[in-house]
Amino acid sequence: MAYSNKVIDHYQNPRNVGTLDKNKKNVGTGLVGAPECGDVMRLQIEVDEETGIIKDAKFKTFGCGSAIASSSLATEWLKGKTIDEAVKIDNMEIVEELNLPPVKIHCSVLAEDAIKAAVNDYRRKNGLPELKFEDSVVH
Protein backbone atom coordinates (compact mmCIF):
# COMPACT_ATOMS: atom_id res chain seq x y z
CA MET A 1 0.00 0.00 0.00
CA ALA A 2 1.31 3.44 -0.86
CA TYR A 3 1.45 6.03 1.89
CA SER A 4 0.73 9.69 1.27
CA ASN A 5 3.68 12.06 1.20
CA LYS A 6 2.50 13.66 4.43
CA VAL A 7 2.48 10.32 6.23
CA ILE A 8 5.94 9.56 4.91
CA ASP A 9 7.17 12.99 6.01
CA HIS A 10 5.85 12.56 9.57
CA TYR A 11 7.23 9.01 9.68
CA GLN A 12 10.67 10.10 8.53
CA ASN A 13 10.75 13.35 10.49
CA PRO A 14 8.44 12.82 13.43
CA ARG A 15 7.72 16.05 15.31
CA ASN A 16 7.87 16.16 19.09
CA VAL A 17 9.00 12.64 19.90
CA GLY A 18 9.77 12.36 23.57
CA THR A 19 8.68 12.21 27.14
CA LEU A 20 7.43 14.85 29.55
CA ASP A 21 7.58 14.39 33.32
CA LYS A 22 4.29 12.66 34.00
CA ASN A 23 4.51 13.47 37.68
CA LYS A 24 4.30 17.22 37.10
CA LYS A 25 0.93 18.70 37.93
CA ASN A 26 0.65 20.59 34.67
CA VAL A 27 1.43 17.56 32.50
CA GLY A 28 -1.39 15.36 31.21
CA THR A 29 -0.64 11.89 29.82
CA GLY A 30 -2.82 9.74 27.60
CA LEU A 31 -1.89 6.14 26.86
CA VAL A 32 -4.21 4.39 24.43
CA GLY A 33 -4.28 1.23 22.32
CA ALA A 34 -2.84 -2.17 23.13
CA PRO A 35 0.26 -4.09 22.04
CA GLU A 36 -1.90 -7.01 20.87
CA CYS A 37 -3.71 -4.70 18.49
CA GLY A 38 -0.45 -3.47 17.03
CA ASP A 39 -0.94 0.15 18.13
CA VAL A 40 -0.02 1.94 21.34
CA MET A 41 0.10 5.74 21.53
CA ARG A 42 1.28 7.85 24.37
CA LEU A 43 0.55 11.53 24.07
CA GLN A 44 1.51 14.14 26.64
CA ILE A 45 0.62 17.80 27.02
CA GLU A 46 2.23 20.42 29.21
CA VAL A 47 -0.12 23.27 30.07
CA ASP A 48 0.96 26.81 30.94
CA GLU A 49 -0.77 27.35 34.26
CA GLU A 50 -1.02 31.11 33.80
CA THR A 51 -2.67 31.10 30.38
CA GLY A 52 -4.21 27.61 30.22
CA ILE A 53 -2.54 27.08 26.86
CA ILE A 54 -0.73 23.89 25.87
CA LYS A 55 2.88 24.99 25.60
CA ASP A 56 4.44 21.63 24.81
CA ALA A 57 3.28 18.28 23.50
CA LYS A 58 5.20 15.02 23.05
CA PHE A 59 4.38 11.58 21.77
CA LYS A 60 5.72 8.08 21.53
CA THR A 61 3.96 5.52 19.35
CA PHE A 62 4.24 1.79 18.70
CA GLY A 63 2.48 1.17 15.44
CA CYS A 64 2.43 1.49 11.69
CA GLY A 65 3.47 4.57 9.74
CA SER A 66 -0.04 6.02 9.82
CA ALA A 67 -0.23 5.66 13.60
CA ILE A 68 3.12 7.39 13.98
CA ALA A 69 2.08 10.17 11.59
CA SER A 70 -1.32 10.66 13.28
CA SER A 71 0.25 11.14 16.68
CA SER A 72 3.04 13.31 15.34
CA LEU A 73 0.49 15.56 13.63
CA ALA A 74 -1.62 15.69 16.80
CA THR A 75 1.28 17.06 18.83
CA GLU A 76 1.78 19.80 16.23
CA TRP A 77 -1.85 20.79 16.39
CA LEU A 78 -2.01 20.70 20.18
CA LYS A 79 0.63 23.30 20.81
CA GLY A 80 -0.88 26.72 21.29
CA LYS A 81 -4.37 25.43 21.94
CA THR A 82 -6.26 25.55 25.24
CA ILE A 83 -7.33 22.20 26.67
CA ASP A 84 -10.90 22.98 25.69
CA GLU A 85 -9.88 23.62 22.11
CA ALA A 86 -7.72 20.48 22.15
CA VAL A 87 -10.60 18.08 22.76
CA LYS A 88 -12.39 19.49 19.74
CA ILE A 89 -9.81 18.00 17.39
CA ASP A 90 -11.72 15.45 15.36
CA ASN A 91 -10.18 12.31 13.96
CA MET A 92 -11.56 13.09 10.51
CA GLU A 93 -9.45 16.25 10.38
CA ILE A 94 -6.41 14.01 10.85
CA VAL A 95 -7.69 11.63 8.16
CA GLU A 96 -8.05 14.53 5.73
CA GLU A 97 -4.74 16.17 6.54
CA LEU A 98 -2.78 12.92 6.18
CA ASN A 99 -4.92 11.48 3.41
CA LEU A 100 -5.38 8.23 5.32
CA PRO A 101 -7.05 5.36 3.49
CA PRO A 102 -10.14 3.73 5.10
CA VAL A 103 -8.14 0.86 6.63
CA LYS A 104 -6.04 3.40 8.54
CA ILE A 105 -8.86 5.47 9.99
CA HIS A 106 -8.44 3.65 13.31
CA CYS A 107 -5.01 5.32 13.63
CA SER A 108 -6.66 8.75 13.62
CA VAL A 109 -9.28 7.57 16.11
CA LEU A 110 -6.52 6.43 18.38
CA ALA A 111 -4.85 9.86 18.16
CA GLU A 112 -8.14 11.57 19.02
CA ASP A 113 -8.59 9.21 21.98
CA ALA A 114 -5.03 9.94 23.12
CA ILE A 115 -5.70 13.68 23.11
CA LYS A 116 -8.87 13.25 25.17
CA ALA A 117 -7.12 10.91 27.59
CA ALA A 118 -4.26 13.37 28.06
CA VAL A 119 -6.64 16.28 28.67
CA ASN A 120 -8.66 14.26 31.18
CA ASP A 121 -5.48 13.24 32.99
CA TYR A 122 -4.57 16.91 33.26
CA ARG A 123 -8.06 17.80 34.47
CA ARG A 124 -7.99 15.05 37.08
CA LYS A 125 -4.67 16.29 38.42
CA ASN A 126 -5.94 19.83 38.64
CA GLY A 127 -9.23 19.18 40.37
CA LEU A 128 -11.37 19.66 37.25
CA PRO A 129 -14.18 17.23 36.48
CA GLU A 130 -13.31 14.69 33.81
CA LEU A 131 -15.00 15.16 30.48
CA LYS A 132 -17.29 12.41 29.26
CA PHE A 133 -16.86 11.42 25.66
CA GLU A 134 -18.97 9.21 23.52
CA ASP A 135 -17.23 5.96 22.74
CA SER A 136 -15.28 6.01 19.54
CA VAL A 137 -17.15 4.45 16.71
CA VAL A 138 -14.27 2.79 14.93
CA HIS A 139 -12.74 0.34 17.36
Added chain:
Amino acid sequence: MLKLPIYLDHNATTPCDPRVVEAMLPYFTEKFGNAASRNHPFGWEAEEAVDYAREQVARLIGADPKEIIFTSGATEADNLAIKGAFDMYASKGNHIITCNIEHKAVLDTCKRIEKTGGEVTYVKVQPNGIVNPADIEAAIKPNTILIAIMYANNEIGTVMPIREISAIAKKHGILFFTDATQAVGKIPVDVNKDGIDLMAFTAHKMYGPKGVGALYVRRKNPRVKVTAQMDGGGHERGMRSGTLNVPGIVGFGKACELCMQEMPEESQRIRKLRDKLENALLQIEETHLNGDKEKRLPHVCNISFKYVEGEGLLMGFNKNIAVSSGSACTSASLEPSYVLKALGLGDDLAHSSIRFGLGRYTTEEQIDYTIEQVTQTVQRLRDMSPLWEMYKEGIDLNTIEWAHH
Protein backbone atom coordinates in the same frame (compact mmCIF):
# COMPACT_ATOMS: atom_id res chain seq x y z
CA MET B 1 27.44 -0.36 -6.92
CA LEU B 2 24.48 -1.77 -4.98
CA LYS B 3 21.30 -1.76 -7.06
CA LEU B 4 18.11 -0.92 -5.19
CA PRO B 5 15.50 -2.12 -4.37
CA ILE B 6 16.70 -5.46 -3.02
CA TYR B 7 14.34 -8.42 -3.25
CA LEU B 8 14.22 -10.53 -0.06
CA ASP B 9 10.74 -11.96 -0.39
CA HIS B 10 11.50 -15.21 -2.23
CA ASN B 11 8.82 -17.11 -0.30
CA ALA B 12 6.23 -14.97 -2.01
CA THR B 13 7.63 -15.51 -5.48
CA THR B 14 10.93 -15.71 -7.32
CA PRO B 15 12.11 -14.02 -10.50
CA CYS B 16 12.23 -16.19 -13.59
CA ASP B 17 15.71 -17.46 -14.31
CA PRO B 18 16.74 -16.01 -17.73
CA ARG B 19 17.57 -19.57 -18.84
CA VAL B 20 13.97 -20.50 -18.10
CA VAL B 21 12.61 -17.60 -20.14
CA GLU B 22 14.90 -18.51 -23.02
CA ALA B 23 13.55 -22.06 -23.03
CA MET B 24 9.96 -20.80 -23.01
CA LEU B 25 10.11 -18.15 -25.72
CA PRO B 26 9.79 -20.35 -28.87
CA TYR B 27 6.59 -21.84 -27.45
CA PHE B 28 4.75 -18.54 -27.65
CA THR B 29 5.40 -17.85 -31.33
CA GLU B 30 6.67 -20.49 -33.76
CA LYS B 31 5.96 -23.56 -31.57
CA PHE B 32 2.54 -22.47 -30.42
CA GLY B 33 0.66 -25.75 -30.99
CA ASN B 34 -1.91 -27.31 -28.70
CA ALA B 35 -0.39 -30.35 -27.03
CA ALA B 36 -3.71 -32.13 -27.49
CA SER B 37 -3.69 -31.70 -31.28
CA ARG B 38 -2.82 -35.25 -32.28
CA ASN B 39 -2.88 -34.94 -36.03
CA HIS B 40 -0.34 -32.33 -37.11
CA PRO B 41 3.24 -31.35 -36.42
CA PHE B 42 2.32 -28.27 -34.37
CA GLY B 43 0.54 -30.49 -31.86
CA TRP B 44 3.28 -33.12 -31.94
CA GLU B 45 5.92 -30.50 -31.24
CA ALA B 46 3.99 -29.11 -28.28
CA GLU B 47 3.28 -32.56 -26.91
CA GLU B 48 6.92 -33.49 -27.19
CA ALA B 49 7.90 -30.35 -25.27
CA VAL B 50 5.37 -31.14 -22.54
CA ASP B 51 6.60 -34.72 -22.29
CA TYR B 52 10.16 -33.54 -21.92
CA ALA B 53 9.16 -31.03 -19.23
CA ARG B 54 7.17 -33.71 -17.44
CA GLU B 55 10.37 -35.77 -17.25
CA GLN B 56 12.36 -32.80 -15.92
CA VAL B 57 9.74 -32.12 -13.25
CA ALA B 58 9.42 -35.79 -12.29
CA ARG B 59 13.19 -36.23 -12.02
CA LEU B 60 13.52 -33.42 -9.46
CA ILE B 61 11.15 -35.21 -7.06
CA GLY B 62 12.09 -38.81 -7.90
CA ALA B 63 8.75 -39.55 -9.56
CA ASP B 64 7.66 -41.23 -12.77
CA PRO B 65 6.65 -38.68 -15.46
CA LYS B 66 3.20 -40.27 -15.67
CA GLU B 67 2.62 -39.26 -12.06
CA ILE B 68 2.78 -35.53 -12.82
CA ILE B 69 -0.52 -33.69 -13.36
CA PHE B 70 0.05 -30.14 -14.53
CA THR B 71 -2.14 -27.45 -12.96
CA SER B 72 -2.29 -23.67 -12.86
CA GLY B 73 -0.30 -23.59 -9.66
CA ALA B 74 -0.05 -24.94 -6.13
CA THR B 75 -3.41 -23.57 -4.99
CA GLU B 76 -5.18 -25.52 -7.70
CA ALA B 77 -3.08 -28.60 -6.92
CA ASP B 78 -3.97 -28.32 -3.22
CA ASN B 79 -7.65 -28.08 -4.10
CA LEU B 80 -7.47 -30.97 -6.53
CA ALA B 81 -5.62 -33.21 -4.07
CA ILE B 82 -7.90 -32.61 -1.10
CA LYS B 83 -11.27 -32.28 -2.78
CA GLY B 84 -10.35 -34.90 -5.36
CA ALA B 85 -9.32 -37.46 -2.73
CA PHE B 86 -12.35 -36.62 -0.60
CA ASP B 87 -14.64 -37.31 -3.56
CA MET B 88 -12.75 -40.36 -4.84
CA TYR B 89 -12.53 -42.13 -1.48
CA ALA B 90 -15.94 -41.13 -0.11
CA SER B 91 -16.88 -44.77 0.34
CA LYS B 92 -13.90 -45.29 2.68
CA GLY B 93 -14.52 -42.35 4.97
CA ASN B 94 -14.78 -38.58 5.24
CA HIS B 95 -12.16 -37.53 7.79
CA ILE B 96 -9.05 -35.50 6.96
CA ILE B 97 -6.18 -34.61 9.29
CA THR B 98 -4.17 -31.46 8.69
CA CYS B 99 -2.36 -28.91 10.87
CA ASN B 100 -3.04 -25.35 11.95
CA ILE B 101 -0.18 -23.64 10.10
CA GLU B 102 -0.96 -24.90 6.61
CA HIS B 103 -1.26 -22.41 3.79
CA LYS B 104 -4.73 -20.94 3.25
CA ALA B 105 -5.02 -22.97 0.05
CA VAL B 106 -5.12 -26.08 2.25
CA LEU B 107 -6.94 -24.65 5.28
CA ASP B 108 -9.71 -23.02 3.30
CA THR B 109 -10.11 -26.11 1.14
CA CYS B 110 -10.53 -28.12 4.35
CA LYS B 111 -13.11 -25.61 5.59
CA ARG B 112 -15.01 -26.19 2.35
CA ILE B 113 -14.81 -29.94 2.90
CA GLU B 114 -16.34 -29.45 6.35
CA LYS B 115 -19.24 -27.56 4.79
CA THR B 116 -19.88 -30.40 2.38
CA GLY B 117 -20.20 -33.04 5.08
CA GLY B 118 -16.55 -33.86 5.71
CA GLU B 119 -14.78 -33.87 9.03
CA VAL B 120 -11.39 -32.25 9.56
CA THR B 121 -8.97 -32.35 12.48
CA TYR B 122 -6.53 -29.44 12.69
CA VAL B 123 -3.57 -30.73 14.68
CA LYS B 124 -1.74 -27.98 16.57
CA VAL B 125 1.98 -27.56 15.86
CA GLN B 126 4.51 -27.40 18.67
CA PRO B 127 5.95 -24.00 19.71
CA ASN B 128 8.87 -24.57 17.31
CA GLY B 129 6.47 -24.66 14.36
CA ILE B 130 6.79 -28.39 13.77
CA VAL B 131 3.97 -30.87 13.99
CA ASN B 132 4.47 -33.80 16.34
CA PRO B 133 3.89 -37.07 14.42
CA ALA B 134 2.43 -38.62 17.57
CA ASP B 135 -0.30 -35.98 17.53
CA ILE B 136 -1.14 -36.96 13.95
CA GLU B 137 -1.37 -40.62 14.89
CA ALA B 138 -3.56 -39.79 17.87
CA ALA B 139 -5.99 -37.96 15.58
CA ILE B 140 -6.54 -40.94 13.30
CA LYS B 141 -10.05 -42.38 13.28
CA PRO B 142 -11.61 -45.33 11.44
CA ASN B 143 -13.00 -42.93 8.83
CA THR B 144 -9.73 -41.04 8.17
CA ILE B 145 -8.91 -41.03 4.47
CA LEU B 146 -6.24 -38.36 4.12
CA ILE B 147 -3.42 -36.77 6.08
CA ALA B 148 -2.44 -33.36 4.66
CA ILE B 149 0.70 -31.86 6.15
CA MET B 150 2.86 -29.26 4.44
CA TYR B 151 6.49 -30.10 3.65
CA ALA B 152 7.76 -26.72 4.84
CA ASN B 153 6.00 -23.66 6.15
CA ASN B 154 5.83 -20.51 4.05
CA GLU B 155 6.14 -17.98 6.87
CA ILE B 156 8.77 -19.47 9.15
CA GLY B 157 10.38 -22.09 6.91
CA THR B 158 10.11 -24.99 9.34
CA VAL B 159 10.41 -28.41 7.70
CA MET B 160 7.95 -31.04 8.92
CA PRO B 161 8.95 -34.65 9.80
CA ILE B 162 7.53 -35.89 6.49
CA ARG B 163 8.96 -39.42 6.60
CA GLU B 164 7.65 -40.12 10.09
CA ILE B 165 4.21 -38.81 9.18
CA SER B 166 4.06 -40.75 5.92
CA ALA B 167 5.09 -43.92 7.76
CA ILE B 168 2.17 -43.42 10.16
CA ALA B 169 -0.18 -42.86 7.21
CA LYS B 170 1.04 -46.01 5.51
CA LYS B 171 0.72 -48.05 8.69
CA HIS B 172 -2.95 -47.08 8.96
CA GLY B 173 -3.67 -47.35 5.24
CA ILE B 174 -4.34 -43.62 4.89
CA LEU B 175 -3.22 -41.48 1.95
CA PHE B 176 -0.58 -38.84 2.60
CA PHE B 177 -0.71 -35.49 0.83
CA THR B 178 1.88 -32.73 1.24
CA ASP B 179 1.87 -29.13 0.04
CA ALA B 180 5.56 -28.87 -0.89
CA THR B 181 5.36 -25.45 -2.53
CA GLN B 182 8.14 -23.97 -0.41
CA ALA B 183 10.35 -27.05 -0.33
CA VAL B 184 10.65 -28.39 -3.88
CA GLY B 185 13.73 -26.97 -5.57
CA LYS B 186 15.13 -25.73 -2.26
CA ILE B 187 15.80 -28.97 -0.38
CA PRO B 188 15.89 -32.56 -1.64
CA VAL B 189 12.37 -33.94 -1.97
CA ASP B 190 11.88 -37.56 -3.07
CA VAL B 191 8.34 -38.87 -3.26
CA ASN B 192 9.44 -42.47 -2.80
CA LYS B 193 11.93 -42.02 0.02
CA ASP B 194 9.53 -39.59 1.67
CA GLY B 195 6.52 -41.88 1.25
CA ILE B 196 4.35 -39.25 -0.41
CA ASP B 197 1.10 -40.19 -2.22
CA LEU B 198 0.03 -36.74 -3.38
CA MET B 199 2.12 -33.57 -3.56
CA ALA B 200 1.44 -30.00 -4.69
CA PHE B 201 4.14 -27.63 -5.91
CA THR B 202 4.57 -24.69 -8.24
CA ALA B 203 7.03 -23.21 -10.72
CA HIS B 204 7.14 -19.60 -9.58
CA LYS B 205 8.71 -20.40 -6.21
CA MET B 206 11.68 -21.99 -7.96
CA TYR B 207 12.61 -19.45 -10.62
CA GLY B 208 9.98 -20.62 -13.10
CA PRO B 209 6.98 -18.71 -14.42
CA LYS B 210 3.77 -17.94 -12.55
CA GLY B 211 0.60 -19.75 -13.49
CA VAL B 212 1.91 -23.30 -13.69
CA GLY B 213 2.23 -25.95 -11.02
CA ALA B 214 1.76 -29.64 -10.56
CA LEU B 215 0.12 -32.31 -8.50
CA TYR B 216 2.11 -35.48 -8.06
CA VAL B 217 -0.27 -38.46 -7.96
CA ARG B 218 1.26 -41.82 -7.02
CA ARG B 219 0.61 -44.63 -9.50
CA LYS B 220 2.05 -47.61 -7.65
CA ASN B 221 1.91 -48.87 -4.04
CA PRO B 222 -0.75 -47.64 -3.75
CA ARG B 223 -2.32 -46.50 -7.00
CA VAL B 224 -3.91 -43.17 -6.12
CA LYS B 225 -6.66 -41.40 -8.01
CA VAL B 226 -8.38 -38.10 -7.48
CA THR B 227 -11.72 -36.99 -8.87
CA ALA B 228 -11.39 -34.16 -11.38
CA GLN B 229 -12.66 -30.85 -10.07
CA MET B 230 -13.13 -29.29 -13.50
CA ASP B 231 -15.02 -30.83 -16.40
CA GLY B 232 -13.69 -30.69 -19.91
CA GLY B 233 -11.51 -32.48 -22.40
CA GLY B 234 -10.10 -35.02 -19.97
CA HIS B 235 -6.50 -33.85 -20.17
CA GLU B 236 -3.87 -35.05 -17.70
CA ARG B 237 -5.17 -38.60 -17.38
CA GLY B 238 -8.65 -37.26 -16.83
CA MET B 239 -7.72 -35.56 -13.58
CA ARG B 240 -7.29 -32.00 -14.84
CA SER B 241 -9.02 -30.78 -17.96
CA GLY B 242 -7.90 -27.67 -19.78
CA THR B 243 -5.50 -26.92 -22.64
CA LEU B 244 -1.98 -27.27 -21.34
CA ASN B 245 0.00 -24.10 -20.74
CA VAL B 246 2.84 -25.28 -22.97
CA PRO B 247 5.27 -22.37 -22.55
CA GLY B 248 4.64 -22.36 -18.80
CA ILE B 249 5.18 -26.10 -18.56
CA VAL B 250 8.38 -25.86 -20.61
CA GLY B 251 9.58 -23.15 -18.22
CA PHE B 252 8.58 -25.24 -15.19
CA GLY B 253 10.58 -28.17 -16.57
CA LYS B 254 13.64 -26.03 -17.18
CA ALA B 255 13.34 -24.49 -13.70
CA CYS B 256 13.23 -27.98 -12.16
CA GLU B 257 16.28 -29.08 -14.16
CA LEU B 258 18.24 -26.02 -12.98
CA CYS B 259 17.22 -26.54 -9.36
CA MET B 260 18.31 -30.15 -9.56
CA GLN B 261 21.71 -29.22 -10.97
CA GLU B 262 22.34 -26.27 -8.70
CA MET B 263 20.60 -27.10 -5.45
CA PRO B 264 23.55 -28.53 -3.50
CA GLU B 265 25.78 -25.55 -4.17
CA GLU B 266 23.05 -22.94 -4.16
CA SER B 267 21.45 -23.96 -0.89
CA GLN B 268 24.82 -23.90 0.82
CA ARG B 269 25.63 -20.43 -0.47
CA ILE B 270 22.20 -19.06 0.47
CA ARG B 271 22.28 -20.69 3.89
CA LYS B 272 25.57 -18.95 4.63
CA LEU B 273 24.08 -15.58 3.72
CA ARG B 274 20.90 -16.30 5.66
CA ASP B 275 22.91 -17.23 8.73
CA LYS B 276 24.95 -14.06 8.43
CA LEU B 277 21.78 -11.95 8.26
CA GLU B 278 20.11 -13.84 11.05
CA ASN B 279 23.07 -13.80 13.41
CA ALA B 280 23.56 -10.07 12.92
CA LEU B 281 19.89 -9.25 13.48
CA LEU B 282 19.62 -11.49 16.52
CA GLN B 283 22.47 -9.47 18.02
CA ILE B 284 19.98 -6.63 18.45
CA GLU B 285 18.56 -6.89 21.94
CA GLU B 286 15.03 -8.24 22.46
CA THR B 287 14.79 -10.04 19.15
CA HIS B 288 13.35 -13.48 18.70
CA LEU B 289 13.73 -16.13 15.99
CA ASN B 290 10.39 -17.66 15.05
CA GLY B 291 10.35 -21.37 14.26
CA ASP B 292 12.84 -24.15 14.78
CA LYS B 293 16.42 -23.03 14.12
CA GLU B 294 17.65 -26.35 12.75
CA LYS B 295 14.73 -28.02 10.97
CA ARG B 296 14.27 -25.17 8.55
CA LEU B 297 14.58 -24.23 4.89
CA PRO B 298 17.98 -22.74 4.13
CA HIS B 299 16.72 -19.47 2.67
CA VAL B 300 14.19 -18.19 5.21
CA CYS B 301 14.32 -16.48 8.56
CA ASN B 302 11.48 -14.93 10.49
CA ILE B 303 12.41 -12.59 13.32
CA SER B 304 10.34 -10.62 15.82
CA PHE B 305 11.74 -7.26 16.89
CA LYS B 306 10.05 -6.67 20.21
CA TYR B 307 8.42 -3.30 20.92
CA VAL B 308 8.43 -2.32 17.25
CA GLU B 309 5.41 -2.87 15.01
CA GLY B 310 6.18 -4.79 11.84
CA GLU B 311 4.46 -2.61 9.31
CA GLY B 312 5.96 0.52 10.82
CA LEU B 313 9.33 -1.18 10.66
CA LEU B 314 8.91 -2.12 7.01
CA MET B 315 8.05 1.45 6.15
CA GLY B 316 11.53 2.44 7.26
CA PHE B 317 13.16 0.56 4.40
CA ASN B 318 10.58 -0.97 2.09
CA LYS B 319 11.44 1.44 -0.69
CA ASN B 320 14.81 -0.26 -0.80
CA ILE B 321 14.31 -3.72 0.68
CA ALA B 322 11.36 -5.96 -0.12
CA VAL B 323 10.41 -8.23 2.78
CA SER B 324 7.09 -9.13 4.39
CA SER B 325 5.63 -8.74 7.85
CA GLY B 326 3.45 -10.95 10.02
CA SER B 327 1.62 -7.88 11.16
CA ALA B 328 -1.57 -7.06 9.37
CA CYS B 329 -2.33 -3.55 10.42
CA THR B 330 -4.05 -3.02 7.08
CA SER B 331 -6.74 -5.62 7.58
CA ALA B 332 -9.95 -4.55 9.21
CA SER B 333 -9.58 -7.25 11.85
CA LEU B 334 -6.05 -6.13 12.83
CA GLU B 335 -5.28 -9.84 13.21
CA PRO B 336 -1.61 -10.72 12.99
CA SER B 337 -0.29 -13.86 11.32
CA TYR B 338 -2.18 -17.01 12.31
CA VAL B 339 1.01 -19.00 11.81
CA LEU B 340 2.93 -17.02 14.41
CA LYS B 341 -0.01 -17.10 16.79
CA ALA B 342 -0.13 -20.88 16.38
CA LEU B 343 3.42 -21.05 17.75
CA GLY B 344 2.07 -19.52 20.94
CA LEU B 345 3.56 -16.11 20.24
CA GLY B 346 1.63 -13.26 21.82
CA ASP B 347 -0.05 -10.90 19.41
CA ASP B 348 2.53 -8.29 20.28
CA LEU B 349 5.41 -10.49 19.07
CA ALA B 350 3.43 -11.56 16.03
CA HIS B 351 2.88 -7.90 15.16
CA SER B 352 6.63 -7.32 15.42
CA SER B 353 7.75 -9.98 12.97
CA ILE B 354 9.49 -9.79 9.62
CA ARG B 355 10.15 -12.60 7.17
CA PHE B 356 13.33 -12.48 5.14
CA GLY B 357 13.44 -14.79 2.11
CA LEU B 358 16.73 -15.06 0.26
CA GLY B 359 17.22 -16.42 -3.23
CA ARG B 360 19.37 -17.32 -6.20
CA TYR B 361 20.47 -13.76 -6.90
CA THR B 362 20.95 -12.54 -3.32
CA THR B 363 24.46 -11.17 -2.76
CA GLU B 364 26.53 -10.59 0.34
CA GLU B 365 26.51 -6.87 -0.40
CA GLN B 366 22.70 -6.90 -0.29
CA ILE B 367 22.75 -8.74 3.02
CA ASP B 368 25.21 -6.27 4.53
CA TYR B 369 23.01 -3.38 3.42
CA THR B 370 19.92 -5.09 4.86
CA ILE B 371 21.59 -5.67 8.22
CA GLU B 372 22.54 -2.00 8.39
CA GLN B 373 19.13 -0.67 7.36
CA VAL B 374 17.08 -2.97 9.57
CA THR B 375 19.28 -2.37 12.61
CA GLN B 376 19.06 1.41 12.17
CA THR B 377 15.31 1.40 11.68
CA VAL B 378 14.67 -0.82 14.70
CA GLN B 379 16.74 1.58 16.78
CA ARG B 380 14.96 4.64 15.41
CA LEU B 381 11.49 3.19 16.01
CA ARG B 382 12.34 1.96 19.46
CA ASP B 383 13.41 5.49 20.32
CA MET B 384 9.84 6.53 19.60
CA SER B 385 8.13 3.44 21.06
CA PRO B 386 6.35 3.89 24.40
CA LEU B 387 6.60 0.13 24.94
CA TRP B 388 10.38 0.20 24.57
CA GLU B 389 10.58 3.04 27.09
CA MET B 390 8.45 1.09 29.56
CA TYR B 391 10.52 -2.03 29.02
CA LYS B 392 13.68 -0.06 29.67
CA GLU B 393 12.18 1.36 32.86
CA GLY B 394 11.51 -2.18 34.02
CA ILE B 395 7.73 -1.96 33.71
CA ASP B 396 6.07 -5.30 33.06
CA LEU B 397 3.78 -4.64 30.10
CA ASN B 398 1.47 -7.42 31.20
CA THR B 399 0.57 -5.49 34.34
CA ILE B 400 -0.84 -2.58 32.34
CA GLU B 401 -4.53 -2.46 31.70
CA TRP B 402 -4.66 -1.78 27.98
CA ALA B 403 -7.67 -0.22 26.37
CA HIS B 404 -8.45 -2.99 23.91
CA HIS B 405 -9.97 -2.18 20.60
